[in-house]
Amino acid sequence: MDFAFIIPFLVVVTGNSFYHFLSKSISQYLNPFLGLTVTYGFAFLLSIGLFLFTRTDNFSIEISKLNWVNFAMGAAVLAIESGWIILYRSGCDISKGSLFANICISTVLFLLGFFFFHESITIKKFIGLAVCLIGVYLMSAI
Numbered sequence: 001m002d003f004a005f006i007i008p009f010l011v012v013v014t015g016n017s018f019y020h021f022l023s024k025s026i027s028q029y030l031n032p033f034l035g036l037t038v039t040y041g042f043a044f045l046l047s048i049g050l051f052l053f054t055r056t057d058n059f060s061i062e063i064s065k066l067n068w069v070n071f072a073m074g075a076a077v078l079a080i081e082s083g084w085i086i087l088y089r090s091g092c093d094i095s096k097g098s099l100f101a102n103i104c105i106s107t108v109l110f111l112l113g114f115f116f117f118h119e120s121i122t123i124k125k126f127i128g129l130a131v132c133l134i135g136v137y138l139m140s141a142i
Contacts, residue, residue, distance in 0.1 A: 024088045032085040103132045
């Protein structure tokens with residue numbers, strides 16, 4: 001496995017693990033959107049610091065590289081984060097909720113990858129997806 005893949009992969013796994021633990025730990029009494037405002041404010045400050053540390057071009061050149069996708073991602077992130085908070089508040093188990101959602105997300109991305117990014121669908125990938133979906137069925141039956 002390529003080292004350039006391992007570090008970002010570990011960051012994703014570690015970040016997601018903390019993210020779900022923290023999402024499940026947010027006070028039941030806090031308005032989720034106020035909490036997300038504070039979360040985004042802190043993330044904004046961290047992002048600005050990392051941008052200043054890692055940028056390669058001047059600010060105006062970097063700004064010119066933005067497009068509609070950056071704004072759409074903001075809406076997607078809000079949907080993801082508020083969805084998780086509300087899901088966990090409804091009593092969803094942290095052990096099942098993430099598993100179910102991520103398998104469903106993988107199924108959608110499997111199709112999006114094929115239709116929009118021309119990624120190949122092999123028999124191994126299809127069988128792997130089927131095994132995951134069977135796993136969701138078995139977990140929900142428990």
